[in-house]
Amino acid sequence: MWDWRFLFLILASTIVDFIIGPLIHNSDSSKIRKRWLWVSVIFNIGLLGFFKYYNFFVDSWIDMMNTIGYKADNSWTLQIILPVGISFYTFQTMSYSLDIYYKRLTPNKDFISFATFVSFFPQLVAGPIERASNLLSQITTKKTFNYIQCKEGIKLILWGLFKKVVIADSIAPIVDDIFANYETYSASTLVLGVSLFSFQVYGDFSGYSDIAIGTSKLFGIELMSNFKFPNFSRNVAEYWQRWHVSLSTWFRHYVYIPLGGSRVSKLKSVRNIVIIFLVSGFWHGANWTFVIWGAIHALLYIPVFLMGRNRIYMNNVVAENRWFPSIKEIFQILLTFSLVTFSRVFFRSESITDAFGFLKQLYSNFKFETYAHPLGYRMIDYFILLALFVLYEYLIRRDERSPFKFKSKIVRFTLYTLVILAMLLFFDDNIDRSFIYFQF
Numbered sequence: 278m279w280d281w282r283f284l285f286l287i288l289a290s291t292i293v294d295f296i297i298g299p300l301i302h303n304s305d306s307s308k309i310r311k312r313w314l315w316v317s318v319i320f321n322i323g324l325l326g327f328f329k330y331y332n333f334f335v336d337s338w339i340d341m342m343n344t345i346g347y348k349a350d351n352s353w354t355l356q357i358i359l360p361v362g363i364s365f366y367t368f369q370t371m372s373y374s375l376d377i378y379y380k381r382l383t384p385n386k387d388f389i390s391f392a393t394f395v396s397f398f399p400q401l402v403a404g405p406i407e408r409a410s411n412l413l414s415q416i417t418t419k420k421t422f423n424y425i426q427c428k429e430g431i432k433l434i435l436w437g438l439f440k441k442v443v444i445a446d447s448i449a450p451i452v453d454d455i456f457a458n459y460e461t462y463s464a465s466t467l468v469l470g471v472s473l474f475s476f477q478v479y480g481d482f483s484g485y486s487d488i489a490i491g492t493s494k495l496f497g498i499e500l501m502s503n504f505k506f507p508n509f510s511r512n513v514a515e516y517w518q519r520w521h522v523s524l525s526t527w528f529r530h531y532v533y534i535p536l537g538g539s540r541v542s543k544l545k546s547v548r549n550i551v552i553i554f555l556v557s558g559f560w561h562g563a564n565w566t567f568v569i570w571g572a573i574h575a576l577l578y579i580p581v582f583l584m585g586r587n588r589i590y591m592n593n594v595v596a597e598n599r600w601f602p603s604i605k606e607i608f609q610i611l612l613t614f615s616l617v618t619f620s621r622v623f624f625r626s627e628s629i630t631d632a633f634g635f636l637k638q639l640y641s642n643f644k645f646e647t648y649a650h651p652l653g654y655r656m657i658d659y660f661i662l663l664a665l666f667v668l669y670e671y672l673i674r675r676d677e678r679s680p681f682k683f684k685s686k687i688v689r690f691t692l693y694t695l696v697i698l699a700m701l702l703f704f705d706d707n708i709d710r711s712f713i714y715f716q717f
Contacts, residue, residue: 283360286324291395293320294370298384301377310378317374321367328360333563361715362402364560368527370395373409375531382410390417399492403485403714405503405523408530412498420497429678430494436680437487439696444480444666446710447703448473448659456625459635465645467638474625475618476663479508481713482521490678501526506674508667509595511609513577514587516617524560528553543583550582551575561624562716566632570623577616594674662699 293316300313373394376382385391394413400406455462455470462470486503493500503523510516517525529538536549551572558571581587595610596602602610626632673680681689 279361280358283363286328286360286363287366287396290321290324290367290370291392293317294374294395295385295388295391297374298377299386301374302384314374314378317371321371325363325367328357328363330563332357359716365404365406366395366401368406368524369408372406372527372531373413376409385409385413385417387417397493397498399489400486400500403482403489403712404521405486405489405501406527407500407523408527411501415498423497426494426497430491432681433487433491433494433678435491435693435696437484437489437491439700440480440484440487441712442700443662443696443703445477445484445713446481446705446708447662448477449708451659452477452625456631456635459631459638462638462642463646464639464643467635471618471622471625471635473659474621475508475614476666478621478624478713479504485712485714487680502677505677506594506670508614509610509671509674510613511590511595511606512581512586512613513574513616514581515590516613517574517578518591524557528557532556539582546582547579550578554578565629566623566626569629569632570620573620573623577620595671 297313297317301310304310304313373382373385373391377384385394390413393416394407394409397407397412397416452470452474455466456474459467459470483504490500490502501523503521505519505522507516507519510519533549533553536552537545538549539546541549554571554575555568556571558567558569558574561567561570578587595606622635623629623632626635673682676682681692683689683692
């Protein structure tokens, strides 16, 4: 629908990995198996690199040459459009070849099933990034209608739409205004802008994931959870166990562990962590701002790793057997949220110059002022909305797949009504409704 010509890219990626899978599996020589794997990796990374990073590398080279006094022109740059979803489906097809290489999977012989796995429409453009062992095996299994699964799917779609329309889209104009005009605002307004962006990007991306997972349930397909209430994380390590889980899992299985993971020396483990976060930052976009964003998260993660606290909260929600979090947990949550939010100055800024300009204004114009904007009169409404949203997510924090899991039918239908009314109330035709992660 967007541009039919880019269908040839996903078709080429599908054909290459479908052919290479059996070649890797049937080869007795480890050297030949590795060669075929490299064909898959180079082809997919080559597609991604050309369409997403070609101009970035050319521009970076030109800037470097100009810095050292050599006048370079931009005649090498090309008018390249980034194909929608290319960062996601290239990783998904590569996971198939990698799993066959590591003998976790046998090749699929049905091209239609494999093509469906690569191009499965609910999660095609923004994930979750699925592995063949989970998604492909479900595609090849005969499906029967399941009423309970369908009902769960509709609830997730409803909750995802709420997070997108009511949470993300309603505060998007304020975030856009503050980041576009940061030179004119005081520190209090800049803090407001980047804090709201944390809620915007969470509502936008996790909302998409809920819609994708819910839609897949309608077809009898169970996708992996992509968000597990990351805003209640007690350190940065737990945050990355709960935020964009499919990408974190992909990097852990296919980059971090092959590099030696944490089984090697502390120094090499730290090296592996830095590599993972820099690559993860670079995956998000062809801009040095994302690389710095990844580097900040590496710096935040390393102390947690060195203290041996990177796995203490795995599969453990805040206030596990209590209604309320402890004072210590509240402090940990607020500190983690603040650190992650600080890093998002680079994630959201258009350039490094803008990011550092934002930070400079933040520290040089440190005073409190009310937000002077036509939308400022609705700030109280947004604060109440976000407070209720955080409180509700805290109540359902034990199960990210069941946003309306209450025994009382009256309570459930009251919530459905409130959610739908909120979407009607906050819906605005003038807002750009595209998802943030479509650009990646």
